[in-house]
Amino acid sequence: MPFFQGRHTALYRALDRSQAIVRFRPDGTVIDANDAFLAATGYDRREVLGQHHGMFMPAGGADTPDYAAFWEALRAGEFRRGEFLRRNRRGEALWLQASYNPVRGPFGRVRSIVKIASDITEEKNRTADMRSQMEAIDRSQAVISFALDGTILDANENFLAAMGYRLDEVRGRHHRLFVDPAYADSVEYRAFWETLRAGTFQAGEFRRIGNRGREVWIRAAYNPVLTADGTPVRVVKFATDITEEKRLSVDAQSKIAAIDRSQAVIEFRPDGTILTANENFLAAMGYALHEIEGKHHSLFVDPSERDSAAYEAFWADLRGGKSQQAEYRRLGKGGKEIWIQATYNPTFDASGALVKIVKFATDITAEVAIRREVELLSLVANETDNSVIITDADRRIEYVNRGFERLTGYTAAEVMGKSPGAILQGALTDPATVARVREKLDRRQPFCEEILNYTKAGEPYWISLAINPVYAKDGTLVRFVSIQANVTETKLKSIDFDVQLKAIGDANAIVEWSDRYRFLKANARLTETGGVTEGEIGIDSILGEAGVEALRGGAVVRREVSWPGEGGRRIWFDAVFAAVRAVDGAVERYIMFGSDITDRQEVVGSSLDALEGVIASSDKIVKIVDRLDEIANQTSLLSLNATIEAARAGPAGAGFTVVANEIRSLAARSTTEAQQIAGLISESSARVGRLAGSLNRLRKGGMAAQEEARAPTGSQREAS
Numbered sequence: 001m002p003f004f005q006g007r008h009t010a011l012y013r014a015l016d017r018s019q020a021i022v023r024f025r026p027d028g029t030v031i032d033a034n035d036a037f038l039a040a041t042g043y044d045r046r047e048v049l050g051q052h053h054g055m056f057m058p059a060g061g062a063d064t065p066d067y068a069a070f071w072e073a074l075r076a077g078e079f080r081r082g083e084f085l086r087r088n089r090r091g092e093a094l095w096l097q098a099s100y101n102p103v104r105g106p107f108g109r110v111r112s113i114v115k116i117a118s119d120i121t122e123e124k125n126r127t128a129d130m131r132s133q134m135e136a137i138d139r140s141q142a143v144i145s146f147a148l149d150g151t152i153l154d155a156n157e158n159f160l161a162a163m164g165y166r167l168d169e170v171r172g173r174h175h176r177l178f179v180d181p182a183y184a185d186s187v188e189y190r191a192f193w194e195t196l197r198a199g200t201f202q203a204g205e206f207r208r209i210g211n212r213g214r215e216v217w218i219r220a221a222y223n224p225v226l227t228a229d230g231t232p233v234r235v236v237k238f239a240t241d242i243t244e245e246k247r248l249s250v251d252a253q254s255k256i257a258a259i260d261r262s263q264a265v266i267e268f269r270p271d272g273t274i275l276t277a278n279e280n281f282l283a284a285m286g287y288a289l290h291e292i293e294g295k296h297h298s299l300f301v302d303p304s305e306r307d308s309a310a311y312e313a314f315w316a317d318l319r320g321g322k323s324q325q326a327e328y329r330r331l332g333k334g335g336k337e338i339w340i341q342a343t344y345n346p347t348f349d350a351s352g353a354l355v356k357i358v359k360f361a362t363d364i365t366a367e368v369a370i371r372r373e374v375e376l377l378s379l380v381a382n383e384t385d386n387s388v389i390i391t392d393a394d395r396r397i398e399y400v401n402r403g404f405e406r407l408t409g410y411t412a413a414e415v416m417g418k419s420p421g422a423i424l425q426g427a428l429t430d431p432a433t434v435a436r437v438r439e440k441l442d443r444r445q446p447f448c449e450e451i452l453n454y455t456k457a458g459e460p461y462w463i464s465l466a467i468n469p470v471y472a473k474d475g476t477l478v479r480f481v482s483i484q485a486n487v488t489e490t491k492l493k494s495i496d497f498d499v500q501l502k503a504i505g506d507a508n509a510i511v512e513w514s515d516r517y518r519f520l521k522a523n524a525r526l527t528e529t530g531g532v533t534e535g536e537i538g539i540d541s542i543l544g545e546a547g548v549e550a551l552r553g554g555a556v557v558r559r560e561v562s563w564p565g566e567g568g569r570r571i572w573f574d575a576v577f578a579a580v581r582a583v584d585g586a587v588e589r590y591i592m593f594g595s596d597i598t599d600r601q602e603v604v605g606s607s608l609d610a611l612e613g614v615i616a617s618s619d620k621i622v623k624i625v626d627r628l629d630e631i632a633n634q635t636s637l638l639s640l641n642a643t644i645e646a647a648r649a650g651p652a653g654a655g656f657t658v659v660a661n662e663i664r665s666l667a668a669r670s671t672t673e674a675q676q677i678a679g680l681i682s683e684s685s686a687r688v689g690r691l692a693g694s695l696n697r698l699r700k701g702g703m704a705a706q707e708e709a710r711a712p713t714g715s716q717r718e719a720s
Helices: 010-018 035-041 065-075 121-140 157-163 187-197 243-262 279-285 309-319 365-381 402-408 420-424 431-442 488-507 524-528 539-552 598-710 714-719
Strands: 020-024 030-033 080-087 093-104 110-119 142-146 152-155 202-209 215-226 232-241 264-268 274-277 324-331 337-348 354-363 387-392 397-400 447-454 460-471 477-486 509-514 519-522 557-564 570-581 587-596
Touching: 010 035, 020 035, 035 093, 035 110, 065 080, 065 093, 065 110, 093 121, 121 157, 142 157, 142 215, 157 215, 157 232, 187 202, 187 215, 187 232, 215 243, 243 279, 264 279, 279 337, 279 354, 309 324, 309 337, 337 365, 365 460, 387 402, 402 477, 431 447, 431 460, 460 488, 509 524, 539 557, 539 570, 539 587, 570 598
Parallel strands: none
Antiparallel strands: 020 030, 020 110, 080 093, 093 110, 142 152, 142 232, 202 215, 215 232, 264 274, 264 354, 324 337, 337 354, 387 397, 387 477, 447 460, 460 477, 509 519, 509 587, 557 570, 570 587
């Protein structure tokens, strides 16, 4: 039956179709309700007729003083309108936009209450949902609203906390407060706000400036708010502070860049196909990127390993998400053996799916070579006469061989756990050598050194030691291996040779020339003898070209040579010349060892002068003897004539004959003696002549060598 029975105006019919209408007595009892009301509440008409309005109230709502006052006002004729929370037949919340209208009779008394309502439950729920979302956004995000010109209208606490401002410090100011001044004046910034004023949404990561110039990074969306006809009226920005995230991202990128600079990096698909590789990896393996891109990892593996079950299991584990870490033998371009310390790291996307394998590697080829050498030396250790010591990473003895026991006199038990230096070094061990050894051990470098040690009995001995660090597979230092050879005899010979060399240097002038004949240096002995070192005194000016060529040919040349001295004086040396050669046989320099014979040369000169005087005197004596011989001959002739004349005189000449015979006999003896003197003088002259000849040849030989040295050499003639 129609709610407005007997009233058939179009207005009431329209109202009955569009609104939920229910009529109550002044005490709240339901008189009637239309279909729209019944549909909204879920009741049948029979279920509500005669029931009190309280049946539509939420639990306990009808028992409150406010509810009683509400009906008291209606009975007094007061109009009520608003949004009311009610419940439907199922007990669910029902929101009504309603007006309660008291209807008066002819005498002004309220006869009934008519309620006209609209079901706004869905709208209310939408509004509540929207409000909840906005509250959630307000709690979790930084929110700020702007006028279309960029003026700040409002900002929530999250935004203010992120930027370090109070609301009164930002409200009414322009958005450029939060950007770098250079950017605020840019065309890009103006275009940004023009786009927002046109109603276009903007989103991204933005660098902003907080209070006191603090850098703030936000992930934000600038949302133009539109009217029903699509006209922008303001801009609301929802933002999240990602400053820390950005810092971590930059830090992570920096670390990745550092890894890329310091390590060899290559990426693979899960099936082992090469995606890319960095320069370090390519340099280590000897390939260009285009030579390996798209090929399988097995390119770097020995053929004997490629088809093995272990290699297949290796990639199966990686595809299963299991990382791999070890030292690996790989093959570079051309089959070159390369050892790497590497980790293979499965990489997953956000859903947990494996997307690629990233390998970080370090080239340890050189390290492996050193370890191999140490291992080979270790094999020799048990058989060698050399001393072998193995210490832990703290340099405490773990092992010594029998060679150590024989060399030092210590047993293995006596030295175990001790420092080698503490038991072997003594009073005369060089502190500088000890410091060098300690420094190299600290730096974990393989090295060689010579050092003076002492036996258990206190006897000193020299060793040449080689020490190598040994590392575990993870790169941890685990021990040192030291191999020591007894070089005492060699060292003593070297010391003796140094002493001899010093003695030679003290007794001889030593001069060095370059392979180009240029004077380099001389020892103090040269200047002590009076020799000078100024000017260009080439070896070719001393020996001559022939002498230098003899040296270049491998000969050792010995000569008496003259050297310029102070004040124009010549210094004479009995000198030995030799060429000093490099390993390849090429002449590096020339050297002279010379004994000073200047005094001898001066004696020879003086002797020659004296001998020449003797020879001159001998010549004079010979002449005198010759004259004596001539006088004796004449005397003999005179005595013969006297004898003849005495014979003619007869007896009167007999006495004169005797005298003549005596004179003849004396002349004969004078001749004989003169002849003997002449013989002796001749023999002496011959001997003096031979001695003078020898001295002349000795002096002239040195002078000839000097003259030959002064003759132009090939290099000098070429220079001329």
